[in-house]
Amino acid sequence: MLLVTCPWCGPRDETEFHYGGQAHVPHPADPAALDDRQWAEYVFYRENPKGPFAERWMHATGCRRWFNALRDTASYRILATYRPHEPRPSPQPVETPTAPPSPGDRRAAGSSGGNR
Amino acid sequence: MTTEPLPEHPEPLWRNPEPRSSYDVVIVGGGGHGLATAYYLASVHGITNVAVLEKGWLAGGNMARNTTIIRSNYLWDESAALYEHALKLWEGLPDELDYDFLFSQRGVLNLAHTLQDVREGTRRANANRLNGVDSVWLGPDEIAEVCPILNTSPDTRYPVLGGTYQPRAGIAKHDHVAWALARRADALGVDLIQGCEVTGFLKDGNRVTGVETTRGRIHAGRVGLAAAGHSSVLAELAGFRLPVQSHPLQALVSELHEPVHPTVVMSNHVHVYVSQAHKGELVMGAGVDAYNGYGQRGAFHVIEQQMAAAVELFPVFARAHVLRTWGGIVDVTPDASPIIGATPVDGLFVNCGWGTGGFKATPAAGWTFAHTLATGVPHPLNEPFSLDRFTTGALIDEHGAAAVAH
Numbered sequence: 001m002l003l004v005t006c007p008w009c010g011p012r013d014e015t016e017f018h019y020g021g022q023a024h025v026p027h028p029a030d031p032a033a034l035d036d037r038q039w040a041e042y043v044f045y046r047e048n049p050k051g052p053f054a055e056r057w058m059h060a061t062g063c064r065r066w067f068n069a070l071r072d073t074a075s076y077r078i079l080a081t082y083r084p085h086e087p088r089p090s091p092q093p094v095e096t097p098t099a100p101p102s103p104g105d106r107r108a109a110g111s112s113g114g115n116r
Numbered sequence: 117m118t119t120e121p122l123p124e125h126p127e128p129l130w131r132n133p134e135p136r137s138s139y140d141v142v143i144v145g146g147g148g149h150g151l152a153t154a155y156y157l158a159s160v161h162g163i164t165n166v167a168v169l170e171k172g173w174l175a176g177g178n179m180a181r182n183t184t185i186i187r188s189n190y191l192w193d194e195s196a197a198l199y200e201h202a203l204k205l206w207e208g209l210p211d212e213l214d215y216d217f218l219f220s221q222r223g224v225l226n227l228a229h230t231l232q233d234v235r236e237g238t239r240r241a242n243a244n245r246l247n248g249v250d251s252v253w254l255g256p257d258e259i260a261e262v263c264p265i266l267n268t269s270p271d272t273r274y275p276v277l278g279g280t281y282q283p284r285a286g287i288a289k290h291d292h293v294a295w296a297l298a299r300r301a302d303a304l305g306v307d308l309i310q311g312c313e314v315t316g317f318l319k320d321g322n323r324v325t326g327v328e329t330t331r332g333r334i335h336a337g338r339v340g341l342a343a344a345g346h347s348s349v350l351a352e353l354a355g356f357r358l359p360v361q362s363h364p365l366q367a368l369v370s371e372l373h374e375p376v377h378p379t380v381v382m383s384n385h386v387h388v389y390v391s392q393a394h395k396g397e398l399v400m401g402a403g404v405d406a407y408n409g410y411g412q413r414g415a416f417h418v419i420e421q422q423m424a425a426a427v428e429l430f431p432v433f434a435r436a437h438v439l440r441t442w443g444g445i446v447d448v449t450p451d452a453s454p455i456i457g458a459t460p461v462d463g464l465f466v467n468c469g470w471g472t473g474g475f476k477a478t479p480a481a482g483w484t485f486a487h488t489l490a491t492g493v494p495h496p497l498n499e500p501f502s503l504d505r506f507t508t509g510a511l512i513d514e515h516g517a518a519a520v521a522h
């Protein structure tokens with residue numbers, strides 16, 4: 001089971017969360033201008049990388065807020081979690097430990113989450 | 117401790133050839149679908165200058181990890197035609213391949229626990245009958261006759277309200293299926309090349325002319341992708357996208373028991389399905405782990421939930437023990453139907469998106485993909501399953517028949 005760090009509540013078990021797929025998929029700016037192929041891209045096509053993936057999670061049995069995570073889909077290691085309006089962090093090499101959060105600062109993006 | 121000498125190693129079932137520099141057709145992925153495609157290319161289309169390139173060992177992916185359920189009771193005409201074609205091929209394959217892979221038509225029950233399930237199931241059984249698929253709707257008492265160890269009493273959390281039953285459905289020994297296909301394809305001249313990962317594509321303009329591999333460059337007239345969970349990774353290397361998401365899917369077996377379970381039982385609503393293998397293990401699975409993953413493993417809470425559901429349905433299993441759990445990587449499409457056909461790259465074709473349920477379709481995937489690779493155009497059976505359908509909107513929504521079920 002993953003340990004997922006909610007940017008508001010801190011580290012919690014995976015079972016408290018709902019998964020939301022790829023993050024940062026903008027709604028088309030001018031929907032009427034899209035052709036069928038572009039609609040297909042928006043509705044059905046999502047990235048599916050083997051490696052770092054920016055994805056949405058929702059803290060379903062906690063604060064019920066959506067947030068984003070950068071997670072390696074091969075190792076399942078969570079590289080970072082961050083609030084929806086924050087930009088996607090660049091993937092850190094897994095070996096480099098992220099700076100420990102300062103006391104009381106639960107917003108520190110570097111998640112302690114990892115795989116089993 | 118006695119030191120008995122080891123028995124003689126059995127005769128290998130296929131050669132282990134060095135890759136040649138060029139083939140008429142190169143198939144990427146040596147799972148069930150890649151092997152069936154090679155077999156039908158050689159046996160039906162007479163194309164034997166074929167290589168199957170497998171990055172690991174033959175059939176070590178989902179083919180070795182699935183729970184072997186075979187059935188054809190899908191809702192839509194397009195799917196019923198494809199899966200029923202597979203089932204008819206299964207019925208002849210043990211003889212055709214001269215290999216008894218323990219294909220056992222012991223039937224499949226798909227249980228209904230809610231009004232919505234009942235409506236979906238009766239509709240699907242009726243649609244199946246119109247398509248010549250041997251599906252019937254059974255009430256709880258008839259279900260108890262088919263599978264006496266199932267708890268059909270009304271006082272459970274999700275009582276069994278009925279279910280569909282397909283008597284010709286069943287299970288088979290997946291690894292033996294792969295070996296049977298491999299042996300015959302090899303005998304017909306196909307090169308099965310293991311430990312050979314495709315790392316790139318050679319192109320001349322928009323036409324594929326071969327592949328880069330960890331064992332060198334291999335030229336090809338046509339290339340077919342049959343890489344299941346890794347299809348997106350290969351598509352990206354080839355320069356196009358696929359509407360699939362890769363997820364971990366887990367399964368488990370118990371230790372061996374006397375035969376107690378006469379059929380296959382699946383429940384989309386309580387999220388479990390169970391059969392009993394010939395040796396005696398209870399074989400169980402459920403839905404995918406929610407997140408995208410290439411790790412061939414998932415979380416234990418998914419296992420825990422499916423066992424809770426299994427014990428509710430089958431009180432007799434309460435004291436069985438888990439022996440082993442494992443996972444594979446399944447490539448899931450938005451409409452729970454596969455993609456078999458052309459890609460935006462000329463000469464490059466794809467068979468993917470079978471998600472949690474492609475074992476049952478192994479012969480039909482091979483049959484239609486071989487036709488597509490041999491002729492350059494789809495067989496009528498796979499024409500509706502084109503990549504195009506996500507743009508035209510002609511989706512084939514099989515979530516009712518496929519959801520948790522496989």
Ligand SMILES: Cc1cc2nc3c(=O)[nH]c(=O)nc-3n(C[C@H](O)[C@H](O)[C@H](O)COP(=O)(O)OP(=O)(O)OC[C@H]3O[C@@H](n4cnc5c(N)ncnc54)[C@H](O)[C@@H]3O)c2cc1C
Nearest residue numbers: 145147148149171177178179182183185314444474475476
């Ligand atoms: C736990 C589990 C239970 C399942 N249960 C059922 C069931 O009961 N009934 C059912 O119908 N279906 C079931 N399925 C689904 C079924 O297993 C798959 O749909 C089917 O096996 C996919 O086709 P395949 O056999 O060719 O895939 P695979 O055996 O996965 O073959 C794909 C191959 O491609 C290879 N490959 C990938 N990338 C490369 C590369 N770059 N170069 C070379 N080779 C590469 C892989 O190593 C792999 O061997 C289940 C799957 C899982 C994981």
Ligand SMILES: [Zn+2]
Nearest residue numbers: 006009059063
């Ligand atoms: Zn929270």
